[in-house]
Amino acid sequence: MSEAVSGLEPALLWKHFAAISSIPRPSKSEAAVARYVIETAQRTGCSVDRDAIGNLLIRKPASPGREGAPSICLQGHLDMVCEKNAETAHDFNKDPIRLQRNGGHIKATGTTLGADNGIAVATSLALMEDEKVQHGPLEFLLTIDEETGLTGAKLLDPNLISSRILLNLDSEEEGALYVGCSGGRDTNGSWKLAWEKAPARSHIVRISVKGLKGGHSGLDIDKQRGNAIKIAARAAVLLTARGARVSAFNGGNKRNAIPREADVTLYLPQVQWDESVQLMERFQEVIQAELQASDPGVKISIAQVKTRRGKVWARALQNKILATVAAIPHGVTKMSADIPGLVQTSSNLGVIRSTKNEVVISTSQRSSVASEMADVAYTAAACLQLGGAKVDAGVGYPGWKPNLESPVLKLAQATFKELYRRDPAVKAIHAGLECGIIGEKIPGIDMVSFGPTIENAHSPDESVEIASVDHFYQYLLRMLDRLSASA
Template identity: 40%
Template sequence: MDRVWHYFKELSKIPRPSKKEERVSNWLKEVAEGMGLEVDQDEALNILIRKPASPGYEDHEGVILQGHMDMVCEKTPESDHDFDKDPIELVEEEGFLKAKDTTLGADNGIAVAMALAILEDKSLAHPALEVLVTTDEETGMSGMLDFDAHKLQGSRFINLDSEEEGVLTAGSAGGFTYSLTRSLETTAPQAGSAYRLVLDGLVGGHSGSDIDKPRGNAIILMAQALQAIYGTDLVQLASLTSGRLDNVIPSRSEAVFVTDKSQADIQAVLDGVLADHGDLEGSPAFHLEETAMPEEVWASGLSEDLLRFLTTIPNGVFAHLKNSDLVQTSSNIAIIDQKDGEVEVVISFRSSEEVDLGKLRAKVDEAADQARLASRTFAVYPAWGFMEESALRDTCCRNYKEVTGKDMEVLVIHAGLECGCIYDQRPELEFVSIGPNMYDVHSVKERLDMASAERTFAYVKEILKAL
């Protein structure tokens, strides 16, 4: 396991935001070539490494280990970390690996580190191995979508991008991201005072795996608060921003507005909004202060339409799997921003059922038409269908029972996994996804259970031996 931690630390030194993976991709290529292994780096900067079978395994079907090299880049408001040039500062605390004021990148750096350690180890027993490390998984899976799956020689595909030990994922949701825009119409502010309002203290999290938890969405709460402040009056908004990534539940939002109401009256309204959401995780709080009067505010029609849109469209769980508490379909209002003369709202949709996605999209489209928002679809990724019979899945479950004495839980998850992109091209392959315990991924509280990572690494090696 020492080599796993070695590679994870080396990986953490290299900035690797989504769509900016050239440095880390080249590093992976150099490391693999240094091991004397065959390496294929494609135009999307995906890395495919091949290692021959160990003695006695030459006639076994090949195995593909897969993870992604990019990471979600979130930081605390106080942090001056630059994800384009600064290394991740690792912190080991009470058995967990964390990062100082940023996301850790164990999603999915721990998979890459495990794969490199396996490639390096000449004593392991295994069939012919391929290690596929992809780009841009976190913002649309464009790396895997651009990858030619027919390059793969193996028939058993093990994705290492799951986040719960003892759980084997055997299917995942598909989805897409929606961008809705409208021209930024402005006017001079009316008489009153200007205020800056910040909402923070929400937990945030993954827009797939955490969408059914009481995390709270900072965009929705801020929109509700602004509507409550003004009541039937027109809203004099000067700015409204929140969120950075479409796959993250926004945990912080900020607005500047003008009103003739007193600060005390506004604070009373804000307290009431929080009281209506007393069951949320974290410590949500509004922070209100007077600020300089803006030169322009949004036109009343734009403010009114946008706030109505944000507070009425579906957000969160839309449908559950039949006879189950598992989420089947959901949406996440992820970003609101203003730039280049436009206001933009970004929403991510997920489902394992195309019919549900259509229904959800129709509801948003209807509200968007009323708010005069133009829409654009991007980051479309396919679902990974559950296979009724799978020898690979059976072997993994049996091996886990032998190693731990516990039964492996098999799930179909409400999050996009890259397996779906390969499944779309090569449905004849067998797929599973496993991984160690990780918590609060896609947030600054992200942490990796180090003991779980060690057990998972040992388990992966046992799977390879059994295959």
Template identity: 40%
Template sequence: MSELSQLSPQPLWDFFAKICSIPHPSYHEEALATFIVNWASSQQLWCERDTTGNILIRKPATPGMENRKPVALQAHLDMVPQKNNATEHDFARDPIQPWVDGEWLKARGTTLGADNGIGMASALAVLADESVEHGPLEVLLTMTEEAGMEGAFGLQPNWLQAEILINTDSEEEGEVYMGCAGGIDFLSELPIQREAIPANAHTYEISIKGLRGGHSGADIHLGLGNATKLLARFFAEYGTQLELSLLDFKGGNLRNAIPREASAIVAVSHEKEALLQQVLGDYLSILQNEVAPKDKQVTLEAKPAAYSGLALTADSRDRFINLLNVTPNGVIRNSDVAQGVVETSLNIGIVVLEDEQAKIFCLIRSLIDSGKAYVVSMLHSLGALAGAKTEASGSYPGWQPDANSAIMGLTREIYLKLFGKKPSIQVIHAGLECGLFRKPYPHLDMVSIGPTITGPHSPDEQVHIGSVALYWQLLTALLKAIPTK
């Protein structure tokens, strides 16, 4: 943490160091929330939590700026917990270990939590730094955004006083966001039957590792490998030839992260062991040709593994593998309206085999409701063909762009004055909470800004240190320039 104390702007980095020191993955934000509430109380700031756990802090305007439009700075409290398999880390107990690597800040073997910890730290730093000029100010920190936007769903009307909301959850300095995709969760549950492992068969764990993974919205257009899909493809192509019995399968652990690793336990006869190693080499060569330009560290291997359970029957194995292999993944359609932006996508996030069923968890995103509905319909149809029970749930709306947004126009103007160039006005394919804020607060004029963060939702997450300073400069200048009521 001492490295962070040397960075500028210091108030922001000091808060981020504290945030890293307090575990706060989704559903484990309470310790961090308690720290923030206690800090606000020590600063004699008005602070309140709602029934969902969201935090709202108010700070009076800088003297002479009381007649400005009230503004809310908004961030979410939780972070995505992802780590490399070789990293020993309990996200509910262990602090994040940030370190400086040249121009970037990274974490040791885990996600960094710059998404949305930098935004949260910037909001708290504005509250703490008396040199920042602003009108009537609120800071809204929401609960459990990464696991279903629960805080935003639970936000009640008549709590915020703000007329303008600045969301701090964007991840590219120089881009100003005025819209985002909506999303919906989808679960397929396929009944399976099991039987004894064939006599004299040897058990192996086949695993795909070394993929980059990433954010299932912001990175979905990059064509990164989905470990779960790649492993299902292996079984679809070689499983019959090898006469494999499938005992277990797991891939991914978050619906909104592109899976970096997947593994399966299989049983194979002694006569087929040499062939197994041969086709593993063949398939790895295929992967290295197809995905290595982006996923340079991809590996595929089979190691002996002990297993005492039952195997899937041949019919259950084939229905599971065929369903997983045929389920689409990645970009479904690009937008005709927002050039260069994905309109609709699908991420197969988590796959697990239980004793009596296989579960496939997906996250569908789209800029338009009909795009979500189309993919939901497609997955229902695939489930029906496979004999799976299917369910869509947790739908949340997108944030429809407003070309007449005053705060968007002001942000563009301030950016041009500060840096001598126009920012890029964007619609992001990731889900921001802004769309959900529209229901209880239809009058809010909203914009989203942030520093440059790459690899969010993966252990490769990093934030560009210099971009944080530029983001802070923009944020504080924007607060100073908010017009009168």
């Protein structure tokens, strides 16, 4: 077991979290972690089933005397977001996550931690092994490829599940019960590149934007954090006004993460070098002032690059792409009028990639109102179309409409108050929980979502609060006891 989690409670949960942290599990590459789950299930006497897409359904028989209780499904996903700092050497397809204890938190070293949703996987594994827990029949549904399109949930075989009560373990705030979520959609655009000869008597320079917090494109979209792609494009526009020509533009890693880093490579007239350095210094001061309260670590640099001379983007195409980046919406477009503090609709400019053949931009839209999601997605598509891009609009996934009269919600509220002598917060989330899709596939299934406190998910600053994990696990055990006690 990793030293970082040694001595922590609940011991079984942390043992399994350390184990799965040593197993690479990027989206679409969950085979190794699935094997670990299957081996644990079989070792503990649970049965294993799997649908055609690769989702796992583990069944554990009820505790003695509770066989007549309703079956409960505990649900999470096997994959994790793979983000790292630029200076961190890490191959997510091969290397283990390096855990570290930082005060009252567990973090990773320069990468995402994978507590989203490794805590749910480790919890399920702990419950398979823990014979002291009192419970009725249990099902553990662990889906694949949640983070890059909710593929597992979308292609889930609903006949796999017999439970009509589902506890989703993919929320990130202790003391909160989630009963609704936004739907989402991706909108992408691409340009076929046309090239021109690089101008003579020019320096090859690179503008780099670093030091931003990034974060989850749903949970953190209202925190006014900087978007590295937007900032880099603004810097590039300042230099193209001085005759610079773009030859590459790359930023962000995931369409569902706010981009923390971006860089633009340009051919800059040599006579403009000194003034351009001063211009970028002033521009950094401008951006730091804009983000002083929300993202003060931003750093913008310009440096000459030693590389073979190449070509530059055709001028008209360069201008269209930079203008499109400026025009595409990013951030909150509407707050909920019904639930204070809840983002209702948003858009995220997540990735720009350039190769020798094309430039691709990836964006994602979220809303709890289907018509608004369609509208903001159309806005992003319209910006791309007006900029001359070929648009690829995804079909998206549904939201989860809150049901405040849900029996499992009422039991969850009563159980929380019994344990902690206070009422839990009942919330909806501006992110895509799998509950929306599962609820559409299994009409009438009663669901609630909860979890420990996880901060900065989808970024290398991701951490999980140690104390909240124990509270979460004890609360879950009490829920399972109460759900089966009256049978």
